[in-house]
Amino acid sequence: MALEIPSHVIVFPFPVQGHVNSMLKLSELLCLSGIHVTFLNSDHNHCLFSTSDIRSYLLYRYPDLFNFATISDGLSDDHPRSGNRIKDLFKAIEITLIPLFKDMLISGRLNLKFGCFPTCIIIDGTMCSAINVGKDMGIPVIVFRTISASCFWAFFNIPNLIESNEIPLKDNCDMDKYVESVPGMEKILRLRDLPGFCRAADSSDFGLQMMMNQTQLTINAHGLILNTAEELEEEALTQIRRLIPNVYTIGPLHALLNYRLPLTTRPSTSLWEEDRSCMAWLDSQHPRSVIYVSFGSIAVMKSEDIVEILHGLENSGRPFLWVFRPNSVHGVWPVRELGSIGVKKQGYMVEWAPQEEVLAHPSVGGFLTHSGWNSTLESLVSGVPMICWPYFGDQQVNSRFVGEVWKTGLDMKDLCDRKVVEKMVNELLGVKKDMFLESTKVMAKLVNKSLVMGGTSSNHLDRLINDIKVIVNKFN
Numbered sequence: 244m245a246l247e248i249p250s251h252v253i254v255f256p257f258p259v260q261g262h263v264n265s266m267l268k269l270s271e272l273l274c275l276s277g278i279h280v281t282f283l284n285s286d287h288n289h290c291l292f293s294t295s296d297i298r299s300y301l302l303y304r305y306p307d308l309f310n311f312a313t314i315s316d317g318l319s320d321d322h323p324r325s326g327n328r329i330k331d332l333f334k335a336i337e338i339t340l341i342p343l344f345k346d347m348l349i350s351g352r353l354n355l356k357f358g359c360f361p362t363c364i365i366i367d368g369t370m371c372s373a374i375n376v377g378k379d380m381g382i383p384v385i386v387f388r389t390i391s392a393s394c395f396w397a398f399f400n401i402p403n404l405i406e407s408n409e410i411p412l413k414d415n416c417d418m419d420k421y422v423e424s425v426p427g428m429e430k431i432l433r434l435r436d437l438p439g440f441c442r443a444a445d446s447s448d449f450g451l452q453m454m455m456n457q458t459q460l461t462i463n464a465h466g467l468i469l470n471t472a473e474e475l476e477e478e479a480l481t482q483i484r485r486l487i488p489n490v491y492t493i494g495p496l497h498a499l500l501n502y503r504l505p506l507t508t509r510p511s512t513s514l515w516e517e518d519r520s521c522m523a524w525l526d527s528q529h530p531r532s533v534i535y536v537s538f539g540s541i542a543v544m545k546s547e548d549i550v551e552i553l554h555g556l557e558n559s560g561r562p563f564l565w566v567f568r569p570n571s572v573h574g575v576w577p578v579r580e581l582g583s584i585g586v587k588k589q590g591y592m593v594e595w596a597p598q599e600e601v602l603a604h605p606s607v608g609g610f611l612t613h614s615g616w617n618s619t620l621e622s623l624v625s626g627v628p629m630i631c632w633p634y635f636g637d638q639q640v641n642s643r644f645v646g647e648v649w650k651t652g653l654d655m656k657d658l659c660d661r662k663v664v665e666k667m668v669n670e671l672l673g674v675k676k677d678m679f680l681e682s683t684k685v686m687a688k689l690v691n692k693s694l695v696m697g698g699t700s701s702n703h704l705d706r707l708i709n710d711i712k713v714i715v716n717k718f719n
């Protein structure tokens with residue numbers, strides 16, 4: 244009788260919070276279907292995880308199916324890994340991460356716990372150079388992008404945007420002009436809505452080139468996993484499938500995991516300790532009255548912008564819960580303004596919050612966000628309208644979809660002024676509250692429908708699981 248070969252997947256995220264979050268959720272969904280997973284975490288992030296329960300939870304719940312392995316990200320421990328300095332991590336991919344990954348595969352160090360060679364690699368889409376590493380060893384590689392399909396498609400079309408002279412953006416160009424070189428997006432994206440990388444002054448810019456090249460390489464992979472739902476981004480998905488036919492849309496992953504494995508409490512995938520005191524503060528507020536403010540795990544803001552947002556919130560007179568991550572401000576920390584507003588009276592500040600729980604809290608009526616894709620999906624699922632103040636990367640595209648396509652909030656892009664903040668907060672939680680609550684309810688229903696058995700995301704996940712199970716590696 245032929246010996247059954249276990250499916251063993253290496254899941255390798257780009258080592259920052261937003262990527263680790265969704266790829267850990269995918270890993271757990273794979274374990275639930277009997278697939279062995281080795282999650283390749285950076286040493287730095289693995290160390291941060293030691294303060295959370297997620298490590299022990301996964302190892303205890305899936306003792307024969309889940310394993311962590313670690314790899315150096317090539318940066319010193321005190322490197323900030325945020326703001327502009329995130330590009331050092333991108334540089335480390337080619338220099339450190341991919342060569343080390345190759346060595347680990349060749350040496351068999353990733354086979355140790357399960358005693359079997361990996362049958363598939365799921366690699367973060369910012370590290371597509373690893374596709375060749377897998378190919379050389381006969382292991383199929385599936386790419387996972389933690390961004391929206393629409394942003395992926397915009398990245399994919401960077402060569403067209405350069406060729407047609409739409410980017411680099413010219414001085415004094417009309418930022419509200421619609422983009423012509425991203426097929427299917429002609430009536431949606433304006434120049435200002437292109438991904439942040441497209442604002443580079445020169446087409447040889449490192450970030451722009453890196454994102455363009457890594458995205459183009461996706462075409463060589465066995466398939467593409469996107470943390471989105473068909474219903475959210477039909478047009479972009481139709482376009483992508485013309486070039487990459489095997490696309491698995493399995494999002495929103497956090498909600499799909501909650502649906503397939505409902506738990507009363509789930510250990511957080513946060514790299515930093517969550518300050519849960521904000522939950523008690525939320526309990527003391529009126530229903531749908533609070534604006535939640537968070538700019539994710541990487542954004543580093545200018546102190547002038549923080550001051551404008553603070554005054555806008557103060558002038559709106561509405562209670563707010565603000566996640567003020569340490570080291571998230573350039574320049575001078577605006578202590579005077581924080582003090583003068585009497586933060587404790589009108590607002591509450593924490594360094595890191597249990598965001599999914601916060602968004603599900605009945606007191607939260609709006610989310611002032613940097614429009615990271617995880618935050619956008621978490622807000623959509625919870626039916627919370629957004630004010631979008633995108634920082635970089637994919638966020639300019641996401642905020643356009645919130646403001647213009649799904650109409651689940653307001654896009655504050657490129658306007659950080661206390662009057663604008665005040666006006667938008669009052670629209671979201673006041674004069675236009677019912678309209679936004681209605682549109683977010685409709686979108687939440689649509690997204691949640693994709694998760695149930697027979698729903699689009701659920702079906703795509705089952706297809707992915709099935710495909711992984713039938714992949715047999717020649718080394719076994």
Ligand code: UDX
Nearest residue numbers: 261262264389539540541566595596598615616617618
């Ligand atoms: C990055 C990119 O910036 C983002 O645009 C991309 O889509 C993924 O990688 P980040 O900037 O951190 O991520 O934003 P986001 O995608 O929103 O991820 C942040 C995550 O941290 C969310 O899952 C959110 O729930 C979590 N979070 C944030 C917390 O758990 N607590 C907090 O206080 C703030």
